[in-house]
Amino acid sequence: MNKFFFDTRIPNWITQFLSFWVLLFAVSPYAHLPWGTGYRYLAYVAVPLALIAIFYNINNLVFLKKWLYYFFQLINPFLPFLIGYLFIRLYYFKSLFDPEINFNVICLTVIFNAVVFSLLACYRIKIKKQYFFTACALSGCLFITDVLYTAYQHGVSIWEVRSFVRPYATIYGRCVAIIGGLTIIGAFCSNSLSLKIKTSFILIGILCFVTSIGVLLVRATLFVPFISLLCVMLLQRKIDKRKLFLTIGITAFLAVLTLTQTPLGSRLERGYQETVSTILNKNLLTVIEKTRHEKKLTNAEEKIKKDLNTSMGGRVAVWTLATEGKINYWTGTGLGKPKYFIDVTKLFSYSKDYLPHFHSDYVQCYVVGGIILLASLVITEILLFIRALYSPILLYLLFSMISFGLIDLGFLDLKAFCCFVGAWMIVSYWNLPFIQVIEK
Numbered sequence: 001m002n003k004f005f006f007d008t009r010i011p012n013w014i015t016q017f018l019s020f021w022v023l024l025f026a027v028s029p030y031a032h033l034p035w036g037t038g039y040r041y042l043a044y045v046a047v048p049l050a051l052i053a054i055f056y057n058i059n060n061l062v063f064l065k066k067w068l069y070y071f072f073q074l075i076n077p078f079l080p081f082l083i084g085y086l087f088i089r090l091y092y093f094k095s096l097f098d099p100e101i102n103f104n105v106i107c108l109t110v111i112f113n114a115v116v117f118s119l120l121a122c123y124r125i126k127i128k129k130q131y132f133f134t135a136c137a138l139s140g141c142l143f144i145t146d147v148l149y150t151a152y153q154h155g156v157s158i159w160e161v162r163s164f165v166r167p168y169a170t171i172y173g174r175c176v177a178i179i180g181g182l183t184i185i186g187a188f189c190s191n192s193l194s195l196k197i198k199t200s201f202i203l204i205g206i207l208c209f210v211t212s213i214g215v216l217l218v219r220a221t222l223f224v225p226f227i228s229l230l231c232v233m234l235l236q237r238k239i240d241k242r243k244l245f246l247t248i249g250i251t252a253f254l255a256v257l258t259l260t261q262t263p264l265g266s267r268l269e270r271g272y273q274e275t276v277s278t279i280l281n282k283n284l285l286t287v288i289e290k291t292r293h294e295k296k297l298t299n300a301e302e303k304i305k306k307d308l309n310t311s312m313g314g315r316v317a318v319w320t321l322a323t324e325g326k327i328n329y330w331t332g333t334g335l336g337k338p339k340y341f342i343d344v345t346k347l348f349s350y351s352k353d354y355l356p357h358f359h360s361d362y363v364q365c366y367v368v369g370g371i372i373l374l375a376s377l378v379i380t381e382i383l384l385f386i387r388a389l390y391s392p393i394l395l396y397l398l399f400s401m402i403s404f405g406l407i408d409l410g411f412l413d414l415k416a417f418c419c420f421v422g423a424w425m426i427v428s429y430w431n432l433p434f435i436q437v438i439e440k
Contacts (some may be wrong), residue, residue, distance in 0.1 A: 019050045022129075024135075026179055026423075027139055027171050029167055042112050042116075043112060043193060046116050047112045057176040069120035070122060072114075078110045080375075085106075088334070092331075096335065097334040101357065106414065121432060122431065127430075130192055131188070140176070140204045140205065140207070143271040144211055174415075174416040175419050178224070178285075178419050180212065180225075182205075183205035184206070184229075186201050231392040231396035242346045250399065278308055278313045280303070284304065284316070285320065287304045288321070294346070305350070308348070310351065314359075317347060319359075322363045322367050335367070337356060360407060362406075365412075381411075385398060401416065
């Protein structure tokens with residue numbers, strides 16, 4: 001007999017609504033919906049519905065034990081980061097704490113998804129794979145349409161729409177890339193879909209990648225298509241070579257086309273030159289120190305400063321600030337904005353692009369919370385990797401986020417993180433031993 005036996009009779013509308021609302025992670029960056037982005041649907045709808053369902057068995061000790069069991073099953077890998085952030089927040093409780101990143105919302109996103117996950121597991125609410133991947137495909141279509149409409153609305157070509165997209169192109173592009181990969185994976189993961197739908201999924205996924213990489217020019221997403229293909233190969237125990245080669249061929253063709261026929265190729269080349277001209281320059285620290293103390297620069301130093309006023313050069317500049325001895329090795333500074341370390345209006349006087357953060361998950365964590373917060377993030381990623389070892393889709397999600405966080409924000413980008421955790425929660429739910437996903 002099941003030792004977790006309890007009354008599972010709850011209104012059908014709760015289970016139906018909950019199974020629908022959890023899929024709205026796929027619209028995390030889309031701000032034109034009622035109440036805003038996917039996080040707000042999670043906080044305002046999915047979690048309250050879960051709490052209502054929990055209320056039906058609030059007096060049942062067996063139910064509460066099982067609920068807590070599943071709650072911690074999802075949240076366990078994230079605990080080091082949650083605890084690390086809590087420690088740093090308490091450490092700076094009575095002093096200025098301005099990390100730029102809303103760590104509170106990141107932590108709440110994990111907790112809210114754990115609440116929903118445990119409720120789904122307790123009541124064994126079914127979330128079909130075809131619904132999940134269809135939601136991703138529809139979301140991809142929505143994003144692509146939104147980009148095209150934005151270009152039309154502002155009277156520019158799609159190659160010039162980057163600066164008009166809201167939220168910022170980098171945030172939008174990361175979410176579109178994650179959704180695109182999931183859509184392609186769906187074509188190989190759900191056997192109940194027809195050939196036409198699978199083909200549509202592949203095309204939509206590829207278009208999402210073209211939008212993210214070729215149109216929005218988000219360099220941090222460049223590796224995501226290849227990570228998704230690796231996931232597909234891991235999913236196929238008996239690989240259908242025809243479908244696999246077709247997908248790889250189309251992706252490779254579009255990759256070459258994107259690099260040669262869109263501004264991305266020149267952007268990558270320019271980024272490489274910007275990085276080399278700054279990070280390898282022995283006078284970089286001298287320029288930053290002179291700028292900080294408002295000392296006159298030589299012509300050569302002024303040239304270095306101009307190089308810092310570029311996309312990758314700006315990253316090198318703020319990463320250099322993080323290497324200075326002013327940052328406490330163990331606990332950081334509690335501050336996550338470059339303006340607290342130097343007058344950014346002077347350092348970036350040419351570009352006028354006053355970077356609001358440090359453009360890397362790892363640098364940002366180190367500056368805000370030192371080794372403690374940085375180690376907590378790394379340990380969390382290691383635990384997530386261990387959890388994902390036998391699930392190719394989870395590996396895809398994890399490596400995509402890590403690739404974002406190397407030269408930009410991944411785990412610390414609220415919208416991308418909401419998208420990541422929402423998908424992670426559902427796929428983890430499928431991986432529970434007793435779950436049988438019904439596919440027609």
